[in-house]
Amino acid sequence: xxxxxxxxxxxxxxxxxxxxxxxxxxxxxxxxxxxxxxxxxxxxxxxxxxxxxxxxxxxxxxxxxxxxxxxxxxxxxxxxxxxxxxxxxxxxxxxxxxxxxxxxxxxxxxxxxxxxxxxxxxxxxxxxxxxxxxxxxxxxxxxxxxxxxxxxxxxxxxxxxxxxxxxxxxxxxxxxxxxxxxxxxxxxxxxxxxxxxxxxxxxxxxxxxxxxxxxxxxxxxxxxxxxxxxxxxxxxxxxxxxxxxxxxxxxxxxxxxxxxxxxxxxxxxxxxxxxxxxxxxxxxxxxxxxxxxxxxxxxxxxxxxxxxxxxxxxxxxxxxxxxxxxxxxxxxxxxxxxxxxxxxxxxxxxxxxxxxxxxxxxxxxxxxxxxxxxxxxxxxxxxxxxxxxxxxxxxxxxxxxxxxxxxxxxxxxxxxxxxxxxxxxxxxxxxxxxxxxxxxxxxxxxxxxxxxxxxxxxxxxxxxxxxxxxxxxxxxxxxxxxxxxxxxxxxxxxxxxxxxxxxxxxxxxxxxxxxxxxxxxxxxxxxxxxxxxxxxxxxxxxxxxxxxxxxxxxxxxxxxxxxxxxxxxxxxxxxxxxxxxxxxxxxxxxxxxxxxxxxxxxxxxxxxxxxxxxxxxxxxxxxxxxxxxxxxxxxxxxxxxxxxxxxxxxxxxxxxxxxxxxxxxxxxxxxxxxxxxxxxxxxxxxxxxx
Amino acid sequence: xxxxxxxxxxxxxxxxxxxxxxxxxxxxxxxxxxxxxxxxxxxxxxxxxxxxxxxxxxxxxxxxxxxxxxxxxxxxxxxxxxxxxxxxxxxxxxxxxxxxxxxxxxxxxxxxxxxxxxxxxxxxxxxxxxxxxxxxxxxxxxxxxxxxxxxxxxxxxxxxxxxxxxxxxx
Numbered sequence: 006x007x008x009x010x011x012x013x014x015x016x017x018x019x020x021x022x023x024x025x026x027x028x029x030x031x032x033x034x035x036x037x038x039x040x041x042x043x044x045x046x047x048x049x050x051x052x053x054x055x056x057x058x059x060x061x062x063x064x065x066x067x068x069x070x071x072x073x074x075x076x077x078x079x080x081x082x083x084x085x086x087x088x089x090x091x092x093x094x095x096x097x098x099x100x101x102x103x104x105x106x107x108x109x110x111x112x113x114x115x116x117x118x119x120x121x122x123x124x125x126x127x128x129x130x131x132x133x134x135x136x137x138x139x140x141x142x143x144x145x146x147x148x149x150x151x152x153x154x155x156x157x158x159x160x161x162x163x164x165x166x167x168x169x170x171x172x173x174x175x176x177x178x179x180x181x182x183x184x185x186x187x188x189x190x191x192x193x194x195x196x197x198x199x200x201x202x203x204x205x206x207x208x209x210x211x212x213x214x215x216x217x218x219x220x221x222x223x224x225x226x227x228x229x230x231x232x233x234x235x236x237x238x239x240x241x242x243x244x245x246x247x248x249x250x251x252x253x254x255x256x257x258x259x260x261x262x263x264x265x266x267x268x269x270x271x272x273x274x275x276x277x278x279x280x281x282x283x284x285x286x287x288x289x290x291x292x293x294x295x296x297x298x299x300x301x302x303x304x305x306x307x308x309x310x311x312x313x314x315x316x317x318x319x320x321x322x323x324x325x326x327x328x329x330x331x332x333x334x335x336x337x338x339x340x341x342x343x344x345x346x347x348x349x350x351x352x353x354x355x356x357x358x359x360x361x362x363x364x365x366x367x368x369x370x371x372x373x374x375x376x377x378x379x380x381x382x383x384x385x386x387x388x389x390x391x392x393x394x395x396x397x398x399x400x401x402x403x404x405x406x407x408x409x410x411x412x413x414x415x416x417x418x419x420x421x422x423x424x425x426x427x428x429x430x431x432x433x434x435x436x437x438x439x440x441x442x443x444x445x446x447x448x449x450x451x452x453x454x455x456x457x458x459x460x461x462x463x464x465x466x467x468x469x470x471x472x473x474x475x476x477x478x479x480x481x482x483x484x485x486x487x488x489x490x491x492x493x494x495x496x497x498x499x500x501x502x503x504x505x506x507x508x509x510x511x512x513x514x515x516x517x518x519x520x521x522x523x524x525x526x527x528x529x530x531x532x533x534x535x536x537x538x539x540x541x542x543x544x545x546x547x548x549x550x551x552x553x554x555x556x557x558x559x560x561x562x563x564x565x566x567x568x569x570x571x572x573x574x575x576x577x578x579x580x581x582x583x584x585x586x587x588x589x590x591x592x593x594x595x596x597x598x599x600x601x602x603x604x605x606x607x608x609x610x611x612x613x614x615x616x617x618x619x620x621x622x623x624x625x626x627x628x629x630x631x632x633x634x635x636x637x638x639x640x641x642x643x644x645x646x647x648x649x650x651x652x653x654x655x656x657x658x659x660x661x662x663x664x665x666x667x668x669x670x671x672x673x674x675x676x677x678x679x680x681x682x683x684x685x686x687x688x689x690x691x692x693x694x695x
Numbered sequence: 696x697x698x699x700x701x702x703x704x705x706x707x708x709x710x711x712x713x714x715x716x717x718x719x720x721x722x723x724x725x726x727x728x729x730x731x732x733x734x735x736x737x738x739x740x741x742x743x744x745x746x747x748x749x750x751x752x753x754x755x756x757x758x759x760x761x762x763x764x765x766x767x768x769x770x771x772x773x774x775x776x777x778x779x780x781x782x783x784x785x786x787x788x789x790x791x792x793x794x795x796x797x798x799x800x801x802x803x804x805x806x807x808x809x810x811x812x813x814x815x816x817x818x819x820x821x822x823x824x825x826x827x828x829x830x831x832x833x834x835x836x837x838x839x840x841x842x843x844x845x846x847x848x849x850x851x852x853x854x855x856x857x858x859x860x861x862x863x864x865x
Contacts, residue, residue, distance in 0.1 A: 242762075244763065351834060366822075367823045374818055378814075378815045382811060389800070390801060390806050390815070391758065391802070392805075392815060395750045396806060400816075429713060429714070437720060447727045447730050451731065452731050452732065457728055457731045
């Protein structure tokens with residue numbers, strides 16, 4: 006029943022995608038608006054098919070229908086409800102199903118948002134592109150990643166999901182967030198392809214998809230931070246980012262997406278960097294597919310390799326198709342992508358954005374190279390090379406410092422050209438903020454060149470961001486926080502918090518392994534003090550449920566009770582540690598059990614690892630601040646919509662409104678700001694003409 | 696340095712006086728960095744062991760460092776590191792020694808700087824240099840040629856103007 010329902014949903018999605026491609030293509034070819042408008046119906050069918058499959062799988066998991074191979078391999082009768090729900094994305098087939106489900110949702114969102122312009126060729130081509138992507142994912146589900154394969158002899162119970170995936174509730178939220186991000190980049194990609202095909206390469210398509218990109222980027226950010234949080238709480242090594250291929254695969258589209266969100270402003274404002282922006286959009290989408298290939302095909306070794314399959318060739322082929330299509334289209338449209346404007350001075354907002362893009366490109370290059378280098382070395386040279394954390398840390402540290410510096414300087418730069426006078430006056434207070442942070446860091450005992458430089462630059466950048474926010478709120482009140490420029494500054498503050506936490510927790514971590522006894526005896530104390538935090542062993546507790554065995558050690562950390570434990574799930578002999586973390590604004594105390602507690606009652610003893618790291622909480626707060634900032638950035642600021650026509654009568658000219666970006670104290674910026682170029686309203690006019 | 700003629704807010708000051716605040720800031724920064732970096736104790740043996748363990752891969756895992764793995768092989772490597780530290784070896788000697796104890800396994804997490812694996816270090820540097828050079832050349836190119844509308848550009852504008860006067864779409 007579940008299998009039939011699910012397979013039906015997948016087939017509905019597949020057929021609807023195919024039908025949509027044919028219909029929309031015919032509509033575009035024959036210039037028939039009624040056919041192009043049918044993409045609305047098809048989008049609902051695709052989403053409906055994916056939803057039916059999703060519900061069927063959830064139903065199978067909830068009713069423990071072990072006749073489905075997926076449930077038999079990943080489900081179990083004892084998995085608690087939340088983790089049972091999350092089992093849908095705990096292995097390959099289910100992840101593809103989640104992907105298709107979210108993609109269906111995005112399709113419906115796009116046809117709803119553009120409901121009045123579905124017969125506009127730009128939108129029609131974008132829908133066509135999206136349906137090609139849905140076709141691919143539904144084809145995966147009918148072929149190598151079929152979630153609804155049926156077993157002839159169903160077992161009575163299954164092993165349940167990987168133990169690491171069912172001992173922390175974050176696992177229910179991290180993957181969907183990440184996928185909302187990954188999949189969301191399909192929309193800007195589809196519009197980029199549509200712009201290339203139709204040749205309507207003005208700024209219209211960019212502006213229409215800007216918020217979609219921001220939306221996807223925000224979810225990806227939140228997904229990545231939740232993943233880091235999960236590893237910190239679950240893995241018990243004090244780490245939150247291991248430069249593991251799976252993590253790198255999620256970071257790569259984030260890097261190119263971040264680069265795009267910055268350089269898109271140069272194109273909107275000055276009409277420049279058109280090829281570059283198109284490439285970034287397409288690269289971001291292509292990297293989500295490449296990342297899926299790298300992590301799901303098993304070509305790379307990884308601690309995250311929860312699944313292997315023969316899905317590799319299809320993903321690699323799809324990746325190649327995306328890259329070749331993009332490169333071919335850009336080459337074909339090269340003449341129309343020629344930019345009319347140019348950069349007057351490197352010391353300008355657009356100059357800073359260019360530098361930002363070089364640094365982000367280098368960042369992406371390092372992460373990609375480090376991830377695939379073992380593969381390259383092995384296939385080209387037969388050499389076994391491991392590229393691990395030390396490589397990534399050494400290479401990305403300077404990149405991070407340069408980015409902090411740019412975050413400090415770029416926000417105060419005017420467009421076109423900055424004088425040294427502008428820089429001198431505008432950067433003075435941010436500079437003092439940075440200096441104050443540096444002095445305070447030294448006074449509280451922070452040592453070492455790299456972390457101190459990081460703290461100084463972080464303070465400098467925070468000063469710059471705060472300066473912008475203060476100016477904006479002074480002018481417009483709290484309303485000034487809305488809009489991209491100032492929402493972006495709040496995102497910067499979040500990034501700065503994370504950078505500081507990164508530098509501090511890496512540089513000043515204290516780690517101690519020791520044995521504790523309930524009653525202190527010779528050579529075994531009952532408590533230990535690490536970096537001023539007292540840890541006292543009180544006793545052994547048994548917290549087993551019928552889903553798992555769990556033996557915990559009751560500890561008092563600074564007088565507060567915590568119970569790190571070791572879990573054993575019925576499906577494996579593997580023992581899984583369940584560490585505890587005591588967080589405070591200053592530092593975090595993480596305690597993991599090294600092995601099962603010995604003895605009972607007053608004679609019990611346990612070996613523990615205590616890790617004290619400063620400012621860990623700032624990572625998670627920084628993530629929340631970033632999400633909040635992007636939310637503010639999604640609201641329209643006071644700037645006119647750039648796609649609105651500007652050649653109206655002077656009396657109603659929106660250009661006469663003050664530009665929120667120009668600053669009252671500097672009259673000479675105002676003139677510079679008016680020199681912007683793009684007047685492209687091709688989307689509006691073409692839409693209205695149909 | 697544009698001199699005294701600029702400045703809408705602080706325009707009364709002139710010449711080097713404008714930069715006094717910045718010079719003061721620089722002095723504070725240099726002093727703070729000096730205090731924060733000079734005279735640090737050299738790392739303890741435990742810190743050295745931890746740092747080394749973070750650059751060596753656990754022999755029986757895929758990409759985890761021995762510092763963060765509890766497998767018997769990792770414990771053995773950590774013991775080995777301790778032995779060599781107590782024997783007075785330098786960090787580099789210890790890494791070479793550990794690598795030689797597990798031939799053909801490539802236990803070092805940061806690839807060597809020489810040979811084929813040196814590429815992984817060199818390529819990003821080449822990438823950045825090429826990108827910056829390309830950007831500099833673009834800027835130089837902008838400076839060299841003044842921006843004037845070509846005949847082709849003008850005819851395009853004329854066509855577009857005519858079209859919009861006639862109420863057509865572009």
